[in-house]
Amino acid sequence: MTGAPASAAGGSGATPVPRSGKLGAAAVNQAGLWNIANILTMLRLLLVPGFVMLLLHEGGYDPVWRSFAWAAFAVAMITDVFDGHLARTYNLVTDFGKIADPIADKAIMGAALICLSSLGDLPWWITGVILFRELGITLMRFWVIRHSVIPASRGGKVKTLAQGIAVGMYVLALTGPLATLRFWVMMTAVVLTVVTGLDYVRQAVVLRRRGLAAERAAAMEAVAMATAVDTEGSAGGQCATDQVHGAAEGVVEPVVEPAAESLGEPIGEPVAERVAGGRGATEAER
Numbered sequence: 001m002t003g004a005p006a007s008a009a010g011g012s013g014a015t016p017v018p019r020s021g022k023l024g025a026a027a028v029n030q031a032g033l034w035n036i037a038n039i040l041t042m043l044r045l046l047l048v049p050g051f052v053m054l055l056l057h058e059g060g061y062d063p064v065w066r067s068f069a070w071a072a073f074a075v076a077m078i079t080d081v082f083d084g085h086l087a088r089t090y091n092l093v094t095d096f097g098k099i100a101d102p103i104a105d106k107a108i109m110g111a112a113l114i115c116l117s118s119l120g121d122l123p124w125w126i127t128g129v130i131l132f133r134e135l136g137i138t139l140m141r142f143w144v145i146r147h148s149v150i151p152a153s154r155g156g157k158v159k160t161l162a163q164g165i166a167v168g169m170y171v172l173a174l175t176g177p178l179a180t181l182r183f184w185v186m187m188t189a190v191v192l193t194v195v196t197g198l199d200y201v202r203q204a205v206v207l208r209r210r211g212l213a214a215e216r217a218a219a220m221e222a223v224a225m226a227t228a229v230d231t232e233g234s235a236g237g238q239c240a241t242d243q244v245h246g247a248a249e250g251v252v253e254p255v256v257e258p259a260a261e262s263l264g265e266p267i268g269e270p271v272a273e274r275v276a277g278g279r280g281a282t283e284a285e286r
Contacts (some may be wrong), residue, residue, distance in 0.1 A: 037092040040083035044104040047076045052111050055171065060119045063173040070171045076108045077164045105160075106134050112167045121170055126190055130163065133197040144204045147211025155196040162189035 054069035083101065087093050110131055116122040166189040169182035 033094060033096055035090075035092045035094070037083040037087035037090075038094060038097050038100070040079040040086070041097060041100045041104050044076045044079045044083075044108060045100065047072050048104075048107045048111050051076065051108065052115060055112070055115050056119075060115070061173070066171060066173050070168055073108065073112060073168055073171055076104075077168070080105055080108075080160075102138060106138065109134070109163060109167065112171065116167070116170050122186070126186060129190055130193050133193050137197055137200050140200065140204045144208050144211070147207050147214075153196065153199065155192065155199060159189065159192040159196045162192050165189075 051069055051072040054065055054072055057065040057069075060066070080101075083097075087097055113122065113127040113130060117124045117127045162185065166182060166186040169178070169185060174182055
């Protein structure tokens with residue numbers, strides 16, 4: 001599926017393909033949109049409607065069908081871990097993956113929470129808190145994306161793991177001590193959801209301030225450079241004018257001096273005296 005050119009397999013001038021355990025970035029990039037990371041993301045998107053039908057089958061209280069729904073949810077969570085790892089390791093990051101991966105994550109988790117609350121297994125306030133946080137953080141990432149990217153923190157990864165375990169336990173038809181345990185696991189996930197959400201808000205505010213400060217500094221530097229260029233241009237124009245005037249004077253003086261010498265008179269004699277002398281000579285001849 002990589003669509004590698006024939007020259008990659010050998011021949012004159014062919015670039016050798018890396019033989020290490022990891023594929024070279026150049027070879028992997030040839031997969032384009034249809035790479036393993038994007039395929040896993042699309043599989044997770046397709047699992048969402050299947051998961052909902054399995055969970056709500058027979059009114060949503062059949063333990064067998066809920067086990068099937070748990071299996072679909074578990075596969076979705078596992079693919080979420082692997083597609084991101086593969087994309088980063090083998091340089092398979094694409095624009096489609098950047099958009100589809102968070103959508104798939106929120107879709108499977110949101111579908112599970114809404115279905116469990118509609119069945120009465122999970123309080124609606126828990127669903128509201130988690131969904132509000134996830135949607136808010138996603139919008140906030142787009143808010144600061146032109147300044148910087150908010151990296152996924154370790155707390156965020158732990159939060160995702162806690163949410164997956166808690167929701168998975170609620171999908172299963174657990175009773176007795178396990179039902180009590182899943183409640184406390186869900187409370188832990190809710191606390192991590194709120195704490196990490198506040199931390200992301202703090203990071204977003206700091207990154208936005210730094211980005212705006214950098215933009216202002218760049219604008220001021222650009223204005224200063226433009227002013228300096230204008231000043232240098234004005235000084236250069238004045239120098240050019242002086243050079244033109246000097247050249248003109250240098251041309252006029254050599255022309256006047258030979259004319260005076262041809263008359264056999266001192267260079268500094270006034271013009272009026274020369275004119276008067278010329279008239280006197282003419283009269284004497286007459």
